[in-house]
Amino acid sequence: MAEKILEVKDLVVEFRTDRGRVTAVNGVNFDVHKGRTIGIVGESGSGKSVSALSIMRLIPNPPGEITGGKILYRGEDLLNKPIEAMRTIRGNKIAMIFQEPMTSLNPVFTVGNQIEEVLKLHQPELSKAQRLEKSIEQLKLVGIPSPDKRIHEYPHQLSGGMRQRVMIAMSLACEPDILIADEPTTALDVTIQAQILELMKKLQTELGMGIIMITHDLGVVAETCDDVAVMYCGQIVERADVKTLFSSPKHPYTKGLMESIPSFDSTLGKKRDRLPTIEGMVPSLFDLPSGCNFQDRCKYVDDKCRGSQGDPQLEEAASGHSVRCFHPLNA
Amino acid sequence: MNIYAYIFRRLLYVIPVILGVCAIIFLIFNVVAPDPALIILGKHATAEQVVEIRQQLGLNKPMLSQYFDIVRSAFTFDFGRSWSTKQEISEMIKAGAVPSATLSFPAFFISTILGISISLLVAFYRGSMFDKVTVVGCVTLMSVSSLAYILFGQWFFAYKLGWFEISGYDYGFPYFIPYILLPAIIWVMLSVGPDVRFYRTIMLDEIYQDYIRTARAKGLSERVILFKHVLKNAMIPIITYVVIQIPFLILGALLLESFFSIPGLGSITLNAINSSDFPVIRAMTVLSAVAYIIFSVITDVLYTLVDPRVRLS
Amino acid sequence: MSSNVQSKSLWRHAFEQLCKDKLALTSLIIVAVYAVVAILVACGVLASDWEKSVGPSYNPPSLEHPFGLDIFGMSVWAKTLKGTEVAMSVGLVTSLISITIGVTLGALAGYFGGKIDEGIVWFYTTFTSIPYIMLVVAIAFILGKGLMTVYLALGLTSWVSLCRLIRGEVMRHKDREYVQAAGAIGGGDMRKLFIHILPNVLHIVIINFSLSFQTAIKSEVILSYLGLGVQGRPSWGIMIDDAKLELARGVWWQLAAATLAMLIVVLAFNILGDALRDALDPKLKGK
Numbered sequence: 043m044a045e046k047i048l049e050v051k052d053l054v055v056e057f058r059t060d061r062g063r064v065t066a067v068n069g070v071n072f073d074v075h076k077g078r079t080i081g082i083v084g085e086s087g088s089g090k091s092v093s094a095l096s097i098m099r100l101i102p103n104p105p106g107e108i109t110g111g112k113i114l115y116r117g118e119d120l121l122n123k124p125i126e127a128m129r130t131i132r133g134n135k136i137a138m139i140f141q142e143p144m145t146s147l148n149p150v151f152t153v154g155n156q157i158e159e160v161l162k163l164h165q166p167e168l169s170k171a172q173r174l175e176k177s178i179e180q181l182k183l184v185g186i187p188s189p190d191k192r193i194h195e196y197p198h199q200l201s202g203g204m205r206q207r208v209m210i211a212m213s214l215a216c217e218p219d220i221l222i223a224d225e226p227t228t229a230l231d232v233t234i235q236a237q238i239l240e241l242m243k244k245l246q247t248e249l250g251m252g253i254i255m256i257t258h259d260l261g262v263v264a265e266t267c268d269d270v271a272v273m274y275c276g277q278i279v280e281r282a283d284v285k286t287l288f289s290s291p292k293h294p295y296t297k298g299l300m301e302s303i304p305s306f307d308s309t310l311g312k313k314r315d316r317l318p319t320i321e322g323m324v325p326s327l328f329d330l331p332s333g334c335n336f337q338d339r340c341k342y343v344d345d346k347c348r349g350s351q352g353d354p355q356l357e358e359a360a361s362g363h364s365v366r367c368f369h370p371l372n373a
Numbered sequence: 374m375n376i377y378a379y380i381f382r383r384l385l386y387v388i389p390v391i392l393g394v395c396a397i398i399f400l401i402f403n404v405v406a407p408d409p410a411l412i413i414l415g416k417h418a419t420a421e422q423v424v425e426i427r428q429q430l431g432l433n434k435p436m437l438s439q440y441f442d443i444v445r446s447a448f449t450f451d452f453g454r455s456w457s458t459k460q461e462i463s464e465m466i467k468a469g470a471v472p473s474a475t476l477s478f479p480a481f482f483i484s485t486i487l488g489i490s491i492s493l494l495v496a497f498y499r500g501s502m503f504d505k506v507t508v509v510g511c512v513t514l515m516s517v518s519s520l521a522y523i524l525f526g527q528w529f530f531a532y533k534l535g536w537f538e539i540s541g542y543d544y545g546f547p548y549f550i551p552y553i554l555l556p557a558i559i560w561v562m563l564s565v566g567p568d569v570r571f572y573r574t575i576m577l578d579e580i581y582q583d584y585i586r587t588a589r590a591k592g593l594s595e596r597v598i599l600f601k602h603v604l605k606n607a608m609i610p611i612i613t614y615v616v617i618q619i620p621f622l623i624l625g626a627l628l629l630e631s632f633f634s635i636p637g638l639g640s641i642t643l644n645a646i647n648s649s650d651f652p653v654i655r656a657m658t659v660l661s662a663v664a665y666i667i668f669s670v671i672t673d674v675l676y677t678l679v680d681p682r683v684r685l686s
Numbered sequence: 687m688s689s690n691v692q693s694k695s696l697w698r699h700a701f702e703q704l705c706k707d708k709l710a711l712t713s714l715i716i717v718a719v720y721a722v723v724a725i726l727v728a729c730g731v732l733a734s735d736w737e738k739s740v741g742p743s744y745n746p747p748s749l750e751h752p753f754g755l756d757i758f759g760m761s762v763w764a765k766t767l768k769g770t771e772v773a774m775s776v777g778l779v780t781s782l783i784s785i786t787i788g789v790t791l792g793a794l795a796g797y798f799g800g801k802i803d804e805g806i807v808w809f810y811t812t813f814t815s816i817p818y819i820m821l822v823v824a825i826a827f828i829l830g831k832g833l834m835t836v837y838l839a840l841g842l843t844s845w846v847s848l849c850r851l852i853r854g855e856v857m858r859h860k861d862r863e864y865v866q867a868a869g870a871i872g873g874g875d876m877r878k879l880f881i882h883i884l885p886n887v888l889h890i891v892i893i894n895f896s897l898s899f900q901t902a903i904k905s906e907v908i909l910s911y912l913g914l915g916v917q918g919r920p921s922w923g924i925m926i927d928d929a930k931l932e933l934a935r936g937v938w939w940q941l942a943a944a945t946l947a948m949l950i951v952v953l954a955f956n957i958l959g960d961a962l963r964d965a966l967d968p969k970l971k972g973k
Contacts, residue, residue, distance in 0.1 A: 060706075100589055104500070132592035140590075145583040149682055150605050160591050196681040212591070393812030401824040512960075516900070516952035518907045520926050521945040528933035627819060628911065632930075646823050646912060654820070662815040669815075 047116060047219050047252055048074035048097070048136075054110035055092050055101060064327045066092045066106070068276040071356075072269075074220055077246065079253040081267035081284070083260060083299070085324060089276040090256045094222045097254070098138055099128050116219075134164040137213035141225035143205035147197035153181070154193035157212045164216045180211040184241060203234035210241065217249055224256045239266050260303055264288060272296050275327065275335040278356060282363040292359055292370040294340045295320070334368065342369045376677060383670050394662045395443045402655050403432075403439050412649045413456060430456070443655070447663050452656035457648045462656045465641055472542050473630065473637030476553045477622040480560035485615055487561060488568030495569065496576035497599055507569065514566035523632045526559050540634040556629040575610050579603045609680045616672045620664035700889075700965035710961030713954035720951045723767060724774035733767035736760060736920065744937050754939035756928070765920040766943045772921040773903045773948070776836055780902035781895050783841025785848060789884070789891060792852025797860055797879045806853070810846045818843055819908070826914040833916045836909055840902050848894045855887040889966035893959060900955035903948060922948050 055067035067089040074080055082090045095101050096108050099120065113120040115136070120128065132138075140146045148156060157177040161168055168176065174193075181189030184207040197205055206226060213221060223242065227235040243266060246253055255266055263270055263284065270287045272280045272295065280293040291297040298320040322339035331337055333349030340347065346368045347354075356366040410426045411418065418426075427433050431442070431453075446452050452462035495504050531539040537555035579585065580603055588598045623638060630639035638657065645653035677683045704710050726732040739759035740751065747754040753762035795806035813821075825839040859865060860883060868882045903922075909915040910923025922944040929941035 098590055100586065129592040129594060132590055134592055138590040140583060140587065142583050146587045148584040148588070148602050148606070150609070150680070151602075159593070163592055198682045209587070389808055390812050390815060393808060394815050397812065397816060401828065405828050406824070407827070512956045513949070513953060516949050516956055518904060518922075518926055518945060518948055520907050520911055520923075521941060521948075524926065524929050524933060524941060528938075532934065621817070628908070643912075649827070654823070658816055658820045658824075661817045661820070665815045665817075669811075 044075040044077050046073050046075055049114040050093070050097065050111070051114065052111040053093060053096060053108070053113065055089070055096055056107055056109050058105045058107070061328055066276055066327065067096065069111070070271075070273070070276075070278055072271050072278065072281065074252040074254055075268075076219070076252055077250045078268040079246065079255055079266050080269045080271065081255045081257060081263040082271050082273060083257060083263055084273035085258055087324060087327070088273040090258075090273050091224055093273075094138070094224050094254060094256050097220075097222060098132055098136060099125075100132075100138075130164070133160050133213070133218075134216045135218050136220045136222065137216070137218040138222040138224065139206070139209045139213050139226050141228050143202050143209055143229060146209060147205055149197055152194050152196055153200070153208050154178075157181075157193075157208070157215055160212055160215045176215070177211075180215050181208070183214070183245070184208070184211040186211070201234075202230050203238065206230060206234075206238055207241065210238075210245070214245060214249065214251075218251055220252045220254065222254045222256070225258070226255075227262060228257070228259070235262075236265075242266065260299060272299070275325065275330060277335065277366060278364075279336070279366045280364065281356070286360075286363050290363075290372075292363065292365040292372075293336075293367050294342055294369075294371065295336050297371060298339075334366075344369075379677060380674055383673055387666055387670060390666055391447055391663065392444065394666070395440065395447060395659070398655055398658055398662075399440045399443050402651050403436070403443075406651070408432075409456070409649070409651050443659065446656070447659050450660070452659070453652050455645070455650055455653050457645075457650045457653075462653055465653070466638065466656070466660065469636060469638040469641045471544065471637075472549070472635050473623070473639060475549045476556055476560070476629065476635055476637065477626065479553070480557040480626075481564075481618070481622055483557070484561040484564040484568060488565055488572055489611065491565070491569045492572030492576055493599065493604070495573050496580060496603065497595070499577060499580065508573070511566040511569045514562060515570075519563055519628060522559050522562055523628060526555055527632060531555055538633075540632070542633075542635045552633065552635065556626065556633045556635065560626060560629060571614060572607070572611060575607045576603055579606045582606075609676065612679055613672050613676055616668060616675060620661060620668040623661050623664050700962070703965040704961055707961050709957055713957040713961070716950060716954040717958065720770060720774055720954075724771045727767055727771040728775075733764040736764035736768045744932075744935065746937075747939050753943045754937075756940055757932075762925075762940050762943045765925060765940075766922070766947050768920050769922040769925060769944060770947065772833070772916055772919070773906065773951070775833075776840065776906050777899040777902045779837040780840040780844065781898045783837065784845040784898055785891055785895065787842070788845035788848030788894075789852050791845070792849040793856050793879055793884060793887075795849075796853040796856030797875070797883065799857075803853075806849075810849055814846050822905075822909065823912065823914065826909070826912075831914055831917050836906060836915060839909065839914070840905050844898055844901065848891070848898070851890050851894070852887055855890055856883055859883045859886055889962075893963050893966060896955050896959035896962060900952040900959075903952055903955075907948075 050070060050072050053067055053070045054065065057064050057066050070089070070093050072080060072082070082093065084090045092101065092106070097113055097120070099108075101108060108121060111121070115131070120131070123131075147153070151159075154174065154177050157180055158173045161173045161176060165173075178189045178193055181192060186192050186204060186207055192200070192204075197208070200208065210226075221242075226242070227238050230238065239262060242253065245251075253266075255262065257263060267284050269283050270281065271278045272287075272293065274295050280287065280291065280296045282292075287296065288300070291300055302319050320339055325331060325335060325338065331349070332353070334340070334343075334347040334354050337343045337347045351368075354366045354368050356364050358364045359370050408423075409430060410423045410432065413426060414422055424433075431439070434442075450463055450466075452466075454460060455462055455465065458465070491507065495507050498504050527539060531537040538552050540552075542552045543549055576599075580599075585598060585602060588602050593602075627639040627643055629635070630637045631643045634640070641653065642657045644650070645657065704714070723732060727734075737760065740761050741755050741759050743755065743757050743759050745751065745755040745759065751761050751763065753766065756762055756765065791806050791810070795803040821843045822839040825842060826835050829835045829838060856879070860878075865878055865882055868878050906915060906921060907923035907926055910921060910927045915921060915923050915927075925940050925944035929938075929944075932938075932940060
């Protein structure tokens with residue numbers, strides 16, 4: 043296996059709200075490897091974005107706070123670093139792109155200015171001319187036509203897909219080890235979505251960075267990821283490599299997610315009239331049940347799941363395949 | 374639409390607005406207001422006296438021509454003579470402009486700089502005790518009557534403690550300074566509250582935008598984020614807010630000038646109001662309305678210049 | 687229907703949030719106390735003997751008269767109470783006038799657009815070009831002095847900002863589905879505008895109300911200074927204006943009493959306005 047560059051260990055993130063403290067991320071573990079992509083999948087509120095922002099230490103505090111765990115980047119715990127040291131890592135060693143390309147770029151600075159800003163900060167040895175040259179190179183790298191002109195334009199002059207390319211160019215300017223992509227294609231048209239994902243894959247092979255792909259879309263996972271962690275209510279409920287996960291999901295939630303995507307293939311044997319959905323609603327984080335968090339929506343529920351024997355733990359069910367369930371499914 | 378077409382259209386719109394302003398002024402002073410002849414002569418005037426004074430004041434002209442006199446004055450600044458002092462009004466304005474400007478421009482400049490600086494600090498320490506105390510302080514400052522500031526300031530700091538001149542004015546550079554110090558301080562006290570509140574809201578609006586998160590993810594420090602990314606975005610509404618206040622400086626501070634006996638446009642206006650001197654009131658109204666209209670055009674054009682999103686769309 | 691349900695829960699949510707905010711709740715209580723005082727004064731229950739001389743001229747604050755006496759030996763406390771009636775009525779009537787004009791014109795401009803919109807925008811652009819104080823003075827010239835003048839002068843000149851806000855908000859709402867649905871089931875323009883859209887922009891009116899109320903109270907002082915205020919009865923403006931002759935003799939209590947009375951209620955309205963904005967304006971939530 044490739045070199046491990048980032049290790050998230052037992053991460054706990056809490057938020058203080060009007061209604062009390064709430065644990066948004068509760069003991070999350072995953073690793074990022076060089077040149078590989080790990081997908082973190084879940085519905086909104088599952089804690090996937092909070093986990094990603096925690097790696098960058100960008101959780102707004104207050105109300106949020108990282109209250110437990112370790113984030114080891116090349117062996118060093120990022121959570122213990124002073125904020126100044128953290129700033130030399132952000133945008134330099136670990137970069138991030140966001141869901142809303144329309145609003146994630148500063149509207150009053152040119153594209154070039156915003157790319158050069160990262161270079162100026164992390165590579166102060168570059169001259170002004172070198173920075174400009176490198177910025178144009180970056181735009182070319184992400185496939186923006188006539189980059190020498192585009193570099194003097196403002197974000198509003200670019201389409202959504204182009205802006206996301208600019209975001210990628212900016213985040214990769216310092217050739218980071220890790221790129222965190224928080225729903226990078228959710229706000230884009232389907233065709234543009236495919237182009238952006240293709241671009242990220244291509245750049246990964248060229249630059250060899252590890253990618254953390256945060257998404258709610260299993261299609262995106264299937265297309266881009268090597269490993270997957272499925273999150274539910276702040277916990278990872280299943281973790282495996284992408285092939286294993288898709289061919290034999292062990293958690294009923296994962297299986298439910300997969301069945302609820304429209305699909306043309308007939309692996310299920312018969313044509314479906316209605317798309318199955320997962321019954322019920324995600325429980326409120328303020329009021330999680332004891333036992334399994336998925337109990338109210340699960341058709342295999344029994345007393346064990348309702349907490350008679352404590353909470354389920356994430357356990358290895360097969361080699362490299364862990365699941366947090368008392369009754370893991372057999373493929 | 375390109376910028377020149379926009380400016381042209383915006384300038385064109387000035388015409389109906391000036392005509393409208395003149396119509397309102399005409400309606401108030403020439404149609405609805407009590408007969409000025411009676412105001413000047415009192416209730417016991419004879420019919421001949423009334424005819425004579427109406428002749429003198431040009432009140433027997435046809436209505437339409439009276440209206441166009443007002444419109445013309447908006448462009449020529451020829452307002453005729455004052456009823457009470459018989460002076461040429463344009464001369465009075467020229468004389469009053471200097472004292473008004475020596476008070477209002479420094480005071481406005483200082484209060485704007487102070488307001489922006491405080492709001493930057495507050496935005497930097499948002500949510501802290503300092504932020505909360507400043508906000509409450511601003512609201513409290515705003516809740517005291519402006520007249521109370523003037524009365525108390527003049528009585529306590531000028532009369533009791535003798536730190537400042539009680540009233541009066543002296544022309545020419547450093548001589549006017551002692552006279553404008555206290556009124557300028559009171560001016561700053563009056564405007565810093567609303568200013569800080571406004572600027573703070575603008576800056577906090579920006580601080581919670583997505584692009585600020587991007588800036589943090591790039592590794593920028595909070596200081597750079599505030600002074601570069603937030604400030605440049607916030608400058609757009611701030612410039613608009615500042616520029617549109619400039620025309621109001623022309624009338625100066627009505628109350629401040631009259632309490633501190635500064636012979637500026639504000640004092641002239643208040644005297645005119647007290648003596649029902651219609652031509653002077655009308656002139657001041659036209660003058661400040663024209664200034665407002667010009668500056669609102671400037672504001673709109675500036676807006677398109679500083680905001681790249683408006684510039685080319 | 688759904689819009690009604692939504693707005694109801696918005697109001698309930700806002701009310702709950704307001705009650706949680708101690709400062710806002712205190713402000714609400716202060717405003718209520720002032721309103722009760724004003725009503726009691728108007729009914730003659732409180733401060734009905736304000737005209738009576740109760741001691742020597744300019745008697746400083748004492749145990750018996752904690753706010754001192756004025757030039758005629760009248761109790762400053764009684765005058766301050768009497769002034770509350772003027773202040774609260776000026777705030778209320780002025781706000782009602784300005785809301786009526788602002789909402790009507792703003793809603794018509796925003797809903798109908800086109801020539802009507804152009805006309806109304808032209809009108810308020812013209813109107814704002816004339817300095818506020820000049821308009822107030824002009825109206826006072828025409829109507830003569832008195833309480834009615836104060837109401838009208840302040841009410842007729844303070845509607846523009848609300849009009850702008852309502853115009854913008856109605857424009858945003860008129861193409862929403864719920865309004866189109868109301869049209870589809872046969873609602874006329876007026877019905878759509880007044881039954882369906884206006885309830886959804888009501889929060890702006892409420893926020894604006896608390897602001898225009900306190901602005902009116904502050905403006906009454908300026909009118910009194912210009913000699914255009916109420917006549918023959920005390921108001922905070924007249925009391926503050928009187929102080930310009932009193933301070934030189936060291937008589938500070940009339941200024942202090944009126945300023946303090948005004949400070950407290952204006953501050954309460956300011957805090958309440960902010961809290962209402964936070965609670966009702968979803969755009970600013972979480973700031």
